[in-house]
Amino acid sequence: MGDEDWEAEIIKPHISSYVPVFEKDRYSSGANGDTFNRTPASSSDPGFSNNKFEEGDSSGFWRESSIDCEDNQTRNRGFSKRGGYQDGNDSEALGSSRRGGRGSFRGCRGGFGRGSPNSDYEQDEGTQRSGGIFGSRRSALSGAGNGDTFQSRSGGGSGRGGYKGLNEEVITGSGKNSWKSEAEGGESGDTQGPKVTYIPPPPPEDEDSIFAHYQTGINFDKYDTILVEVSGHDPPPAILTFEEANLCQTLNNNIAKAGYTKLTPVQKYSIPIIQGGRDLMACAQTGSGKTAAFLLPILAHMMRDGITASRFKELQEPECIIVAPTRELINQIYLEARKFSFGTCVRAVVIYGGTQLGHSIRQIVQGCNILCATPGRLMDVIGKEKIGLRQVKYLVLDEADRMLDMGFGPEMKKLISCPGMPSKEQRQTLMFSATFPEEIQRLAGEFLKSNYLFVAVGQVGGACRDVQQTILQVGQYSKREKLVEILRNIGDERTMVFVETKKKADFIATFLCQEKISTTSIHGDREQREREQALGDFRCGKCPVLVATSVAARGLDIENVQHVINFDLPSTIDEYVHRIGRTGRCGNTGRAISFFDLESDSQLAQPLVKVLSDAQQDVPAWLEEIAFSTYGPGFSGNARGNVFASVDTRKNYHGKSSLNTAGFSSTQAPNPVDDESWD
Numbered sequence: 001m002g003d004e005d006w007e008a009e010i011i012k013p014h015i016s017s018y019v020p021v022f023e024k025d026r027y028s029s030g031a032n033g034d035t036f037n038r039t040p041a042s043s044s045d046p047g048f049s050n051n052k053f054e055e056g057d058s059s060g061f062w063r064e065s066s067i068d069c070e071d072n073q074t075r076n077r078g079f080s081k082r083g084g085y086q087d088g089n090d091s092e093a094l095g096s097s098r099r100g101g102r103g104s105f106r107g108c109r110g111g112f113g114r115g116s117p118n119s120d121y122e123q124d125e126g127t128q129r130s131g132g133i134f135g136s137r138r139s140a141l142s143g144a145g146n147g148d149t150f151q152s153r154s155g156g157g158s159g160r161g162g163y164k165g166l167n168e169e170v171i172t173g174s175g176k177n178s179w180k181s182e183a184e185g186g187e188s189g190d191t192q193g194p195k196v197t198y199i200p201p202p203p204p205e206d207e208d209s210i211f212a213h214y215q216t217g218i219n220f221d222k223y224d225t226i227l228v229e230v231s232g233h234d235p236p237p238a239i240l241t242f243e244e245a246n247l248c249q250t251l252n253n254n255i256a257k258a259g260y261t262k263l264t265p266v267q268k269y270s271i272p273i274i275q276g277g278r279d280l281m282a283c284a285q286t287g288s289g290k291t292a293a294f295l296l297p298i299l300a301h302m303m304r305d306g307i308t309a310s311r312f313k314e315l316q317e318p319e320c321i322i323v324a325p326t327r328e329l330i331n332q333i334y335l336e337a338r339k340f341s342f343g344t345c346v347r348a349v350v351i352y353g354g355t356q357l358g359h360s361i362r363q364i365v366q367g368c369n370i371l372c373a374t375p376g377r378l379m380d381v382i383g384k385e386k387i388g389l390r391q392v393k394y395l396v397l398d399e400a401d402r403m404l405d406m407g408f409g410p411e412m413k414k415l416i417s418c419p420g421m422p423s424k425e426q427r428q429t430l431m432f433s434a435t436f437p438e439e440i441q442r443l444a445g446e447f448l449k450s451n452y453l454f455v456a457v458g459q460v461g462g463a464c465r466d467v468q469q470t471i472l473q474v475g476q477y478s479k480r481e482k483l484v485e486i487l488r489n490i491g492d493e494r495t496m497v498f499v500e501t502k503k504k505a506d507f508i509a510t511f512l513c514q515e516k517i518s519t520t521s522i523h524g525d526r527e528q529r530e531r532e533q534a535l536g537d538f539r540c541g542k543c544p545v546l547v548a549t550s551v552a553a554r555g556l557d558i559e560n561v562q563h564v565i566n567f568d569l570p571s572t573i574d575e576y577v578h579r580i581g582r583t584g585r586c587g588n589t590g591r592a593i594s595f596f597d598l599e600s601d602s603q604l605a606q607p608l609v610k611v612l613s614d615a616q617q618d619v620p621a622w623l624e625e626i627a628f629s630t631y632g633p634g635f636s637g638n639a640r641g642n643v644f645a646s647v648d649t650r651k652n653y654h655g656k657s658s659l660n661t662a663g664f665s666s667t668q669a670p671n672p673v674d675d676e677s678w679d
């Protein structure tokens with residue numbers, strides 16, 4: 001069966017009539033109400049009534065769901081269950097174990113993706129690229145846009161050897177000359193979508209908004225009891241207080257205004273390491289302050305060493321580049337950078353896909369010391385020679401395991417081999433995440449000096465203990481009912497509901513609205529404007545329920561998210577850890593409820609048992625049984641061979657760990673000079 005046939009099949013009446021109509025009527029028309037917050041009256045609006053939820057049975061969406069049919073890629077492969085493939089189109093989960101392992105993108109048909117939202121190549125920038133450092137990319141585009149944004153996004157060319165970054169940004173192809181920027185709509189390869197004109201609202205200017213923060217929770221002090229391990233050669237001692245960091249007065253003022261009085265463990269260890277000029281790979285649980293752990297020492301250095309004064313220049317040469325996998329996350333990091341650099345001469349700029357490229361460029365040319373960027377947009381502005389790399393002293397990969405996996409890894413490699421980018425010996429490279437699989441750690445060696453330090457706060461890849469985790473056995477046909485039951489009990493408390501695919505996010509959000517539960521949604525098929533509106537409505541409580549794909553799984557720091565519901569479990573345990581980490585942040589408590597479908601989730605049973613037991617959560621007997629039956633008698637979910645689930649892969653050393661309050665204790669790796677080189 002060819003691609004076309006599968007496309008034809010996916011456009012069943014109840015699906016096709018629903019989604020595009022929904023998108024057009026509610027959003028593309030420019031309607032303001034970017035929520036699914038429907039009153040009974042609104043459910044009779046024409047766009048809405050076209051969908052077949054009134055069927056309320058398992059025939060429509062659910063029948064599709066049973067064969068994973070909302071996922072085009074699944075169809076393309078003709079698999080009826082979830083094993084052994086990686087979808088690249090509709091599903092936004094980062095495929096891994098269950099879907100063929102982290103390396104499973106190999107089989108991607110490619111060329112998919114979010115053609116339209118990023119198709120913001122701007123004629124008005126006067127920039128038919130004349131090749132530039134990436135060569136002529138425009139020629140790679142063929143076919144005229146047909147204006148059907150839905151089709152162009154979810155369709156995509158076949159056989160183009162590309163990859164749709166499942167979270168958000170898009171990488172196309174790895175072959176010669178196959179790289180195309182998101183700004184060119186190159187992701188889909190064959191259609192040029194409408195020009196992106198979205199200009200995000202300016203960041204707040206008033207001090208109260210800049211420094212707005214939420215309170216640390218009752219468990220914040222318990223961070224002190226978390227085991228920390230530092231490995232690598234000759235690490236500097238940890239600091240225990242902000243004073244010991246010897247930051248300048250302005251930074252200290254900003255830290256105080258941000259409400260920080262005490263360092264978190266990852267900050268205690270990372271700040272002196274970064275101040276000491278060392279490369280770092282740091283793993284710490286979700287919500288434990290990794291952003292400040294890299295921003296503060298970088299800013300301190302910039303203040304100390306001096307930076308290029310901000311002034312208008314066509315080519316800006318930032319001292320620091322921070323990359324993150326999703327637009328909302330990079331924007332959040334930017335706001336943190338802006339907060340901590342308040343009152344200094346350091347100018348931070350953020351650029352990301354789905355917004356007008358001209359706007360990004362206008363931000364840059366006014367001056368740029370810290371550039372926060374998603375990978376596609378970053379490569380665009382480098383290609384347009386708006387950003388030069390010669391002055392880069394700090395390269396930060398947030399959610400580093402994601403940035404180095406098969407999705408973004410090639411892009412990151414291109415970044416470090418761009419003309420002008422200082423070699424790893426000449427720059428400081430910093431990687432942060434809550435999860436860091438060993439195979440990705442090995443890849444990271446290419447980016448880091450060989451004597452980098454590895455900080456593990458608690459268990460690498462471990463779930464935050466402040467999140468109470470519950471796993472419920474729920475078959476796919478009962479999920480909606482169960483979800484409504486739970487949400488009704490929860491009341492108005494902020495809840496993120498994760499689903500596996502973009503279409504399902506729309507379906508579930510609409511379904512919940514029909515149930516009169518105020519809901520909005522965020523996923524990669526929504527326009528950036530809509531995504532930001534949705535996040536805003538969720539943040540301010542207008543819509544207490546946010547249905548999301550994995551695009552919202554990592555990094556987002558939203559106050560008062562008390563619940564995470566995994567309507568669908570993700571493909572990988574790491575993704576699970578990130579998702580549930582949207583609650584229980586900064587010492588606050590939270591709850592995560594996950595629907596475990598025996599039909600499709602059994603591969604996750606074993607790692608789930610481990611994550612639950614490591615986080616001292618109740619493990620249901622039935623789950624242990626599944627894990628046992630899947631993995632045989634050798635499996636013991638509670639066995640913890642090593643306190644650290646995963647450690648520095650250079651583990652040719654004898655581990656030693658410490659409580660982080662007890663000063664500092666480190667594990668010494670052999671002198672890297674003697675160590676097997678990764679270069």
Ligand SMILES: Nc1ncnc2c1ncn2[C@@H]1O[C@H](COP(=O)(O)OP(=O)(O)OP(=O)(O)O)[C@@H](O)[C@H]1O
Nearest residue numbers: 260262263264286287288289290291434555557586
């Ligand atoms: N020392 C501190 N004192 C008080 N609040 C802090 C401190 N450090 C960080 N925070 C706050 O804790 C929250 C979580 O921080 P951050 O988003 O940096 O976590 P993270 O470790 O990067 O999480 P994730 O793994 O989900 O990306 C933020 O609201 C941040 O402002």
